[in-house]
Amino acid sequence: xxxxxxxxxxxxxxxxIPTDLVSELLMGMRLVGLDYRRIEIAPPFxxxxxxxxxxxxxxxxxxxxxxxxxxxxxxxxMNTGDAVLLPRGGVHDLVSEPGLTGHDVAAFEARTLCNxxxxxxxxxxEECPSTNALVFxxxxxxxxxxxxxxxxxxxxxxxxxxxxxxxxxxxxMLEAMERETRSDRAGFAGILARLAxxxxxxxxxxxxxxxxxxxxxxVAALRDPRLGRVxxxxxxxxxxxxxxxxxxxxxxxSRSVFAExxxxxxxxxxxxxxxxxxxxxxxxxLGRDRMPIETAAxxxxxxxxxxxxxxxxxxxxxxxxxxxxxKAG
Numbered sequence: 001x002x003x004x005x006x007x008x009x010x011x012x013x014x015x016x017i018p019t020d021l022v023s024e025l026l027m028g029m030r031l032v033g034l035d036y037r038r039i040e041i042a043p044p045f046x047x048x049x050x051x052x053x054x055x056x057x058x059x060x061x062x063x064x065x066x067x068x069x070x071x072x073x074x075x076x077x078m079n080t081g082d083a084v085l086l087p088r089g090g091v092h093d094l095v096s097e098p099g100l101t102g103h104d105v106a107a108f109e110a111r112t113l114c115n116x117x118x119x120x121x122x123x124x125x126e127e128c129p130s131t132n133a134l135v136f137x138x139x140x141x142x143x144x145x146x147x148x149x150x151x152x153x154x155x156x157x158x159x160x161x162x163x164x165x166x167x168x169x170x171x172x173m174l175e176a177m178e179r180e181t182r183s184d185r186a187g188f189a190g191i192l193a194r195l196a197x198x199x200x201x202x203x204x205x206x207x208x209x210x211x212x213x214x215x216x217x218x219v220a221a222l223r224d225p226r227l228g229r230v231x232x233x234x235x236x237x238x239x240x241x242x243x244x245x246x247x248x249x250x251x252x253x254s255r256s257v258f259a260e261x262x263x264x265x266x267x268x269x270x271x272x273x274x275x276x277x278x279x280x281x282x283x284x285x286l287g288r289d290r291m292p293i294e295t296a297a298x299x300x301x302x303x304x305x306x307x308x309x310x311x312x313x314x315x316x317x318x319x320x321x322x323x324x325x326x327k328a329g
Contacts, residue, residue, distance in 0.1 A: 015159035025210060030143040031056070031201050036117040036193045038181060039135040040128045040309070045097040048102035049137065050086070057086040058200050059094065060174070062181035068254035069093040076157065083202045085161040087094065087142055089152055105137070111190035135317035136181045138196045143284065144204075153212060160199060163206050163328060173199050221265045224309070226251045230262070230270075238278050243306055244270060281313040282308075284321040293320045 034055070039047065048057045049057055068076040068084060070090045075098055078084065086092065093102030103306070109169055110118040113253050144150050158320060164171055177195050180188045210223070221227040230250045234242065248258035278300045283298075285291040297308030312320045 005025070019151060026144075026205055026206050029204065030141070030200065031197060031204065032141045033058075033116060033138045033193050034141055035139040036189070037110065037120055037137050038117070038189065038192070039105070039108075039115065039122075039137060040122045040132060041120065041122045041135075042124050042128060042132045043096035044100055045094055045122070045133070046100040046102040047105045047108075047135075048091065048093050049139075050089045050091045050104055051104060051106070052089070052139060056140040057089045057092070058138040058140060058194065058196050058198070059084050060136045060177050060181065060199075062136060063130070063180050064212055066109065066133055066135065067093075067095045067098055069095055070156065076159075081147060081161075082274070083177070084149075084200055085158045085160070085200050085202070086156065087154045087158065088156065089139075090156070094137075095131065105160065107204065116188040117193055119189075126210045131204075134181055134252055136177065136192055136196065138200075140197075140200065141202075142204075143288070144207070149214065150208070154204075154207060158203050159278060160203055163203065167202065170199065170202055173202075214306060222263070224265065226253070227261065227265060229260075234274055234277060236273075238274065239299050241301055242270075242274060255306055276315055282312055282320065283323050286320055 011084050033284070041047070045199045049059075059078075060078055061078045062080065064079040068078055069092060070076075076084075079196070093100075094320070095102060105120070108120045109123060110120050112118050121128065123129075126319060128134075142151065160168045160170060160174065173195055177192060180192045180195070213321075221231055230247050233247070244255050244259060247262075248255045253261075259270065262273070266273060268276070282296045285296050286293065293309070294305050297305045300308065302308035308319055312323075
């Protein structure tokens with residue numbers, strides 16, 4: 001977890017993931033802001049976020065202090081200039097005091113600023129004094145493409161401030177966010193939304209570059225340069241009719257040594273890994289991109305739609321058509 005009590009342990013490169021593999025992992029990253037809010041509010045207040053399942057959440061504090069309270073009650077003090085990404089979202093509150101109740105932010109009256117960005121102003125007087133909180137928040141669709149399992153391994157809360165020493169280029173973006181949030185200049189809402197997208201992507205990239213923190217399991221394979229080459233090859237060309245011999249050659253070892261190391265490190269055989277990778281991709285293509293089932297089957301190397309459908313149902317627990325219908329609904 002990125003927290004405020006420890007140095008970024010990523011400086012040592014012993015646990016980091018090779019740079020070329022980082023590029024492969026992030027190639028399919030898709031982080032898109034869906035609903036942004038500029039919130040100017042007088043204390044005491046409690047705002048609840050994360051009631052929409054499956055969405056990441058981003059908060060930038062242009063004027064604090066504010067407390068971030070997780071679903072389990074954990075408190076994080078945030079001050080002016082702080083930013084945080086919650087990659088899996090989840091119910092959480094921004095409060096002016098630790099004991100206050102959070103009220104659904106969607107229930108507050110909002111004014112549209114531009115497409116996808118609104119403003120909430122909740123003050124006792126006509127104008128908000130400088131002591132009141134000013135927050136820019138975003139609800140995001142976060143997709144890592146074929147590497148989507150990494151999202152489940154990420155910390156619940158990822159603070160941007162702990163990255164500044166290693167990634168000083170983030171600071172000007174945070175300073176720009178503070179200026180734009182405080183101003184009413186033309187186009188500020190759209191600029192803020194784009195800056196929030198970029199800062200969030202920086203946080204994700206930093207976590208992957210730093211070796212995925214304390215995540216274990218198959219992340220250990222990513223840290224192994226030889227196994228990492230194999231995983232990168234699978235993700236680069238999931239529709240290829242891979243054989244164990246070809247994958248062993250990618251690793252530079254015999255088939256038996258490769259198969260044993262792959263299983264012990266990832267917890268699954270290469271064939272199972274490839275099948276699950278294909279089905280995760282298929283679910284995204286069918287649901288998000290509305291791709292025809294026949295096209296997905298062909299792109300993933302299946303000779304027939306029937307064979308693809310059987311594999312999809314075996315891995316995902318339902319037929320491919322259900323993925324399209326669920327997204328449409």
